[in-house]
Structure formats: C-alpha cells, structure tokens
Amino acid sequence: MNAATRDGRKSGNPAKRAAATMQVRTSGSPTITWRNWVAGARLRTLPLAVAPVAAGAGIAHMVQAFSWPLTLLALGVAVFLQVGVNFANDYSDGIRGTDEFRVGPARLTGSGLVDPKRVLATALVFFALAAACGLVAVLLSGRWWFLALGAVAIVAAWFYTGGKRPYGYAGLGEVVVFIFFGLVATVGTTWLQTDVQTQEVWWAGAGVGLFAVAVLIANNTRDIATDRLAGKHTLSVRVGDRASRILYVVCVLLPFAVPALYGAVHPGMLLVWLVLIIVIPSCVITLWARTARELIIVLGLTSLAALAYGVLLGIAFAF
Template structure:
C-alpha cells in the first residue's frame, strides 16, 4: 500500500519553489503598479502549485510506464519504484490539474474569459511534456516549455489578473524566473544524460552533450541576473537588491562548471530552486515597498 510519505515524495516538494517564485514576482510587479489584489494572488498561487504537482505526477506516470525510470539516479518515482500503480499516479496527476482548473476558472470569471484558453493550453502542455505518443520532453523541448509556462505565462499571468493590463516589468520578471526554472531542468537533465541516452530520451542535455549543457546552465544564471537589471529599470532601482540571489546561485554554478556528475548534481537542483525563490523574494520586496 502506498503511504502518504510516498505520495508526498512523488509530488517532489523540492520543485515547489519553482511554482511559488513566479507568483511572488508577478505580485510584486502588480503591487508596484498599485494594483495588487491579494485574493487573486492567492488563487494564482493555487494554480501554480497544483500545476507543478500535476506535472510531477504526470512525468512520474509517463516515464514509469515507458521504463525511463528503471535505473534512476535522482529521487524516488512512484511508478518506476513500484510504490504505486500507474493508474493511481495518473489519477493523482489529473486531480491536481483539476484543482488548478477550478482556481483558474475563478480568476478567468473575475478577469477575462480568454484566460480559460491560456489555462487549457497550460494543462495540455503539462501532460504532453512526457505524455502521449510523441512527448516533446523527449525531443529536447522541455526547457522551452518550462521557460514559457513556468516563467513568462506564470509571472505575466499573475500580474495580469491583478492589474488587468500589460506591464513590461512582468515580462522582464518572467524572463528571470523562466531562466532559473530552466536551469533547474538543465541540471536535472545533465545528471540524467547517461540513463536518458540509454532509454532513448533525447532531452536538450542529451542533444547538446555534457560540456555545452554545463555552459547553458551558467548562461541561464547570467540571464536571470540581467533580468533583475531590466526589472529595476522599468520599476525602481531598489529592485537591484535582487542581484543578491547570486550569493545562492554561484555555488551550484561552480559545481556544474566544475564537472559535478550523478548524485553530486542532486544538491544543485535544490540550490537552483532556492536561487529562484530568493530571486523572486529580493525583487518583489522592493516593489512591494515602493
């Protein structure tokens, strides 16, 4: 019988900062525009967290039935380890997507109905990352999905449902958050290059190779730093405090560039997630105060 601890582990709680960060950043931009609506921010957080958990369960299910997780280096997977049946994990994924859809419908009903289409695309993209007959995550497009949906869409969407107008600062914040969210996936796929190659999973890391994937990780950290400057230029120069995220981001970047492999890359994932959360906190705080 699958324990509650197994289900919590399967939800991959260490990835949840990547769901919290865009909502913090987007709400900071909304607050700077004197348009923060806290109950909408809370609902946006529910949407983001539920989508993240849904993606994690969906990936667990799809990779598990394909046998990709049979020889896994990273954290335990429910289907791959046999801790839960594929059907149960699939049901958990769609339950999480359902929660995201309900919260999203409330936001759409109180903002603009075309947001329903955006939400539907998010759910479809989340499922087909590793689901379906030709998952795009197996074609090297996972980083694109993460950048677009957990960066641009999440941040801009959070701002829009509160401000109900376009804000350039939201775009810049989305780029910064998206870059660090991508860096998490890049580090994950860098670790899994050997097993993914054997399983036929052609991630971007497999396509680029070990060395270029490490440079890509470092480049994404630099993009996140540049995005802080762009947000500050569009809002308040106090937002440059966000550059302090580099204190947390530099050590994992050194580990990646230094040649860390296998289990040694697992702490890099947690550190990169913490860097993303710190980026959002340090950028949003000055915007809230200003």
Template structure:
C-alpha cells in the same frame, strides 16, 4: 544452436515505447512521505516565484489584489504538482525510470499503482482548473479558459502520449513559456488588466531560472536518458555544452537586473542572492556525481525563489529611483 537462440531472445531489447516497458514490480502501499516526495517539493519554488513577481508588478501600478494572487498561486502550485505526478506516471509506464540514478519514483520504483499516480495527477490538474475558473469568474476574462486548457494539455503531453515533446529536446521551451511567461504575466494581468515592460522582464528572468533547474536535472540523467531513448536538450548538447547552457540560464537574470537598477534605488540588494546562486553554478559545472548534481539542483531551485522574493520585496516595499 538452441542455446544460442535462447540467449538471443533473453537479451533482446523490448520494442515499442522509449526505454521499453518496465518489468512488473509488486506495488506496496505508498506512505505519505512517498507521495510528498512524488510531488517533488524542491520544484515548487518555481511555482511560487512567478506569482510573487507578477503580483509585485501589479502592485507597482496599485493594482495588487491578494485574493486573486492567492488563486494564481493555487493554479501555479497544483499545475506544478500535476506535472510532477504526470511525469512520474508517464516515465514509469514507459520504462524510462528504470535507468535513473536518483531517488526512486512512485511508478517506476513500484511504490504505487500507476493508475493511482495518474489519478492524483488528474486531481491536481482539477484543483488548478477550479482555481483558474474562479479567476475567470471574478475577472470576467473568459478567454483565459482557453489559456488554462492549453496549460493542462501541455503539462500532460510533456512526457505523456505517444509522442511526448519532453523526449525531443523541448522541455526547456515548456518551462520557459509556462512557468516563466504565462505564470508571471498571467498573475500580473488578472490583477492589473494590462502588462508592463518590467512584467515581461521578470517573466523572462524566472523562465531562465526554471530552465536552469530543468537543465541541471537532465545533465545528471544524460547517460540514463540516452539509454532510454529520451532525447532531452542535455542529451543533444552533451555534458560540456549543457553545463555552459546551465551557467547562462543562472547568470542571465542577474544581467537583466540592470533594467531594474534604472527604476528602483534598492534593486542592487537582489544581487545578494548570488550567495546561493554562485555555489549552485560552481557545483553544477564541476559536479561528477549524481549527489553533487542533486545539491546543485536544490540550490538552483532555492536561488530562483530567493531572487524572485528579493526582487518582489524591492518593488513592493522600496521606492522608485
């Protein structure tokens, strides 16, 4: 009888937060490479791409302002870095990352003190905020302070807080809105002071690419996220339909390129970026191992950057049709 009770207690799943709390792992001093990996450099392309497109839209109206463009890039990069460290911290303390099969995280892997990871996230948000304040001072659009505050709050509560919306199938909405619409249109607006139709189309394009990158990442983690109680869109859709969604996210920007073919003679050159995108799509929809999924994620991320830089180059340097 006592052995049965003991066994029952030892196998009982921790209550409370999704995934339970992780066991205490002695933290070693993280190296520079650990912190660089924690920033998840492969995702930073999604911060560069919308700034390139927003600046290109402003340039078409002869309103390109490189100091403001650089400040927008700082905001986008450090918001992305802050999100990545915040996710590392929040997923780690919840115990979610103990199920993951990808590279070990700073918090979940016991590589760094959780509070230090959280503080680095806050510092990153702080750098983004300072750059944002500089933009507001230069442009005198004081209402942008509210937009910036919403961005930081949304970034933290993606996986932070008691009810993170990233755990309830809203991650794709977050990246589409903030790393697609807000980042692209915000960059255009602070330079041009108005928004053009092609700025909106470009914002949707990069938003779709961002969704593709998040989706392929979450497809890889479907079994682990389901076990940890993390209800991503991929978990809800299942592997098959998640792959369909991933393919649509990758291909729809090329469909929307038809809009630019009407105005720009050389917009067709952007289709050469399919050299990266099609392999990403094929690997992503057929992958059977985490290693293949990671490769698809990398290719998807670089496809987003290549697509955006190619379209930006067409608008910056090539003539209208």
C-alpha cells in the same frame, strides 16, 4: 507465486513488471505511506511555481492593482499544476520504462510501489484543482480568455512526458518551461489583476523563466547517460555534458540583467543581487561536478535561488 504475479513479471509494461517484482520481494503488497506520495509530489520543485507568481504580484502592486484573492488563486493554479506535472511525469516515465535507467530517488510508478492508474488519477486530481482555482480567478476578474490559457497550460503539462510523442523527449522541454513557468505565470499573475501594460512584467517573466530552465538543465545533465539508454533525447543529451553545464551557468546569470536594468529606478533591486550568494556556488559545483549527488545539490540550490529571485524581484518592483 500466484498466476497474476507471474504474468506481471513477464508483462511488456515496465511499471507492471516492476510492481510484480516488488510483490515477490516483499512476499505481499508493498506498504505505501504518505511519505511515498510526498516524495512523488517532488516538493523541491514548488519554488518554481511560487517565484513567477511573486514577481507578477509585485508588478501588480507597482501599478496599484494588487489583489490578495487573485494572487492566491494564481498561486494555487501554479502550485497545483506543478504537482500535477510531477505525478504525470512519474506515470508517463514509469509506464514507458524510462525510470528503469534513472538515478536518484525511486519513482512511484517505475519502482512498482503504486499502481500506475492511482498515480495517473492523482495527477488528474491536481490538474482539476488547478483548473478550479483558475475558474474562480476568472469569475472574480472577468477575464474569460484565461480559460483558454489554462486549458493550453494543462495540455502542455500532460504532453511534457505523456502521449505518443512527448516534447520533453525531443529536447523541447526547456522552451516550454521558459514559456509557461516564466512568461505565462508571471505575466498571467499581473494581467489577472490589471489591464495596465508594462515592459517590466516581460523582463521579470524572462528572468524567472531562465531559472526554471536552469533547474531542468541541471536535472537533465545529471541524467544524460541514463536518458540516452532510455531513448529520451533531452536538450542536454543533444548538446552534450560540457555544453549543458555551460548553458546552465548562462541561464542562472542572465536573469541579473533585470536588476541591472531597473536598479536606478527601483533601489530595492540591490536585494536581488544577494541571490548570487546561492547562484555562484551552484555554478562552481555544476562546472566541476563529477557525481550525480553533486548535481542533485545543484538542483536544490537552483530551486532556492529561483524562489529568492522571484520574491525579491517582486518586492523590488512593488516598493
């Protein structure tokens, strides 16, 4: 064992310590493949980026202001920002040592598979791609105030788990997720394309945002025990296991107030009710799940439900 590896194993930085341990186990540098990076991107969370854009685009079509270029650019901002958040969380949780306690797939930083600086650089690249898409959208639309909104979104993405006082560790993650992956993404997609003000876009944003919150609650309910050990005081840690599960059910059922409210005006809302085919089983599993594996299944189902809800809601408003 060389001196660098010995120093790494004694390091106070959990990510460096994990990397050194991994090197000893493999008698050399661990092999990193594209699959590791794809796993780090957490593609199962991308439906949360697509759903609000689909809903917002549908409402833009409803007021006869739909634009493919602006919709695709809004989608680029949302997707790149989501991936950037995922890598930033991987980096921040890893260097704090939070991932030493977690259950589920190994993270790039916390497992020692990748140098933390490479993970951070990857996060910054995706933030830059999101900013580039946003800049092009602003140039095409002429709505310069979106630059400030985009800057705030990137800052919020970083401080979810980054910085000295991350709000995700203080039980505020659900609030910010509701705002940015619900209201801001949905309303922003519509306002990027039209000056017409509609109440529908706010209701749609709230519905999509609640699904995003539900995904976070399912994830944090699974991690209550390990988050307590890591000193991560999420909302689920604060309210407890049973209340967290009930809150999840509330968050996935409340969005159906939107098709109930607009069903008489937009007959296509009948399609939105089909999402209950996914939601009801996920509620049942959540309320009676006993293992982390069951809650991981809920995560997948909820992400799928969020995507279906956003797309079908957009179609209902558009046609």
